[in-house]
Amino acid sequence: MDSADTPLSVCNVVKNCSLPFPGAFLDFLEENGLDPSMYAMIESVPRYIRVKPGCESHLLEMEDELKCKLQKITWLPGFFSIPPQIQIAGSKAYQQGKIYGMDAASGAAVLALNVSLGDHVLDLCAAPGAKLCMLADLLGSSGSLTGVDIARHRLAACRTMLHKYFVGDRCRLFVADGASFSLLPFRSCVETKPNPCMTGKNDPEIFAEWTGKRSWGDRKKAKARSSAATNQIQSSQPELIFYGRHSGVVGLCKNDIYNAVDEPSTSGYDRVLVDAECTHDGSLKHIQKFENWGWETLERRVLDAKRTDSLLHLQLQLLTNGFRLLRVGGTLVYSTCSLTVAQNEDVVKQFLSANYSAELQEVEVAANWPCRSGGIPKTLRFDPKTSGTSGLFIAKFTKLAS
Numbered sequence: 001m002d003s004a005d006t007p008l009s010v011c012n013v014v015k016n017c018s019l020p021f022p023g024a025f026l027d028f029l030e031e032n033g034l035d036p037s038m039y040a041m042i043e044s045v046p047r048y049i050r051v052k053p054g055c056e057s058h059l060l061e062m063e064d065e066l067k068c069k070l071q072k073i074t075w076l077p078g079f080f081s082i083p084p085q086i087q088i089a090g091s092k093a094y095q096q097g098k099i100y101g102m103d104a105a106s107g108a109a110v111l112a113l114n115v116s117l118g119d120h121v122l123d124l125c126a127a128p129g130a131k132l133c134m135l136a137d138l139l140g141s142s143g144s145l146t147g148v149d150i151a152r153h154r155l156a157a158c159r160t161m162l163h164k165y166f167v168g169d170r171c172r173l174f175v176a177d178g179a180s181f182s183l184l185p186f187r188s189c190v191e192t193k194p195n196p197c198m199t200g201k202n203d204p205e206i207f208a209e210w211t212g213k214r215s216w217g218d219r220k221k222a223k224a225r226s227s228a229a230t231n232q233i234q235s236s237q238p239e240l241i242f243y244g245r246h247s248g249v250v251g252l253c254k255n256d257i258y259n260a261v262d263e264p265s266t267s268g269y270d271r272v273l274v275d276a277e278c279t280h281d282g283s284l285k286h287i288q289k290f291e292n293w294g295w296e297t298l299e300r301r302v303l304d305a306k307r308t309d310s311l312l313h314l315q316l317q318l319l320t321n322g323f324r325l326l327r328v329g330g331t332l333v334y335s336t337c338s339l340t341v342a343q344n345e346d347v348v349k350q351f352l353s354a355n356y357s358a359e360l361q362e363v364e365v366a367a368n369w370p371c372r373s374g375g376i377p378k379t380l381r382f383d384p385k386t387s388g389t390s391g392l393f394i395a396k397f398t399k400l401a402s
């Protein structure tokens, strides 16, 4: 019997790996030229944590609490590795917002963006938010950060993270489809136009300071929204679910935010991260979770051909729209935690052939990173065997004046 016909209940154990993969997953790996033995590394690839800037003086305390050595990642500031079996969620350091779990390869994708002071940054697939929090830290006390995700409940988790790590001050979060999102950073509203609405303090059309407490009317609207659409947004207008005091939203009219007509090439974002939805096959931790979720769900979530086709289309759309919102001279990073060529190099090729003002760029900071070149020069690939991290693909672009 061909393994494609193997019932899901009959699973195959990859050499040295305790996970019983369904035959269909092994076929997926084979079709994409991926080596299943990388999953045998689940028990040896370290876990990575990021220490919040300012908390480095607590390292000894953290080691004491986690009962392990925090091994500094020399090529990635603020990151440490710990043995894979160590759980951080029960620790005070985690609960008090001093550390969070984030793979080193994910940290690399953020660093590749080269965020500098005063930048206006867009994170087009932001949830659950580890990269968003790191971006917020890199921004410091200038610029702005806009996080977008189509899944409301996942974006709400981002909001919780921003609060927990005290990094939401310059951030705004929109539930929206990243493939069509079109709101530009606040500078296009505030810095280039006088705002006639700033004086109308009690005007409901003007954004007052954010409060988590909602009026009865707002709660009712939210309830209606969530019963109408559990995950997917229904209306075409992005829904603002959080904004920080210095995110540029407070004091503006809704009209200024939603109906500004500026030119992305001049007023667009300085930095755009498109950490696109993908099959997650490069993420050892994600694949391991199917043990609890049930291997049969792997077929629906990862292997379904129809879903994969629409995923490839979505990835190209997200990249194209992220690039549209980038200003000339700005930087965009496209990343996925899939290791298939189809979701990475092929998407990049299609994108470049349709966008003449896009130019692939060398990731200069990567000189001493433990990764290898992707199938297109200047792109990068992290994988468990080469890098001792989760799998990740990174491509960096700039926008040329046309």
Ligand SMILES: C[S@@+](CC[C@H](N)C(=O)[O-])C[C@H]1O[C@@H](n2cnc3c(N)ncnc32)[C@H](O)[C@@H]1O
Residues within 6 Å of the ligand: 106, 124, 125, 126, 127, 128, 129, 130, 131, 132, 148, 149, 150, 151, 154, 176, 177, 178, 179, 275, 276, 277, 278, 314
């Ligand atoms: C790989 S995850 C992003 C991880 C995130 N960057 C982080 O570091 O935590 C991909 C995200 O894309 C979101 N997504 C899927 N389709 C989308 C769309 N059309 N527009 C915006 N986000 C989308 C998913 O809800 C998911 O949260």
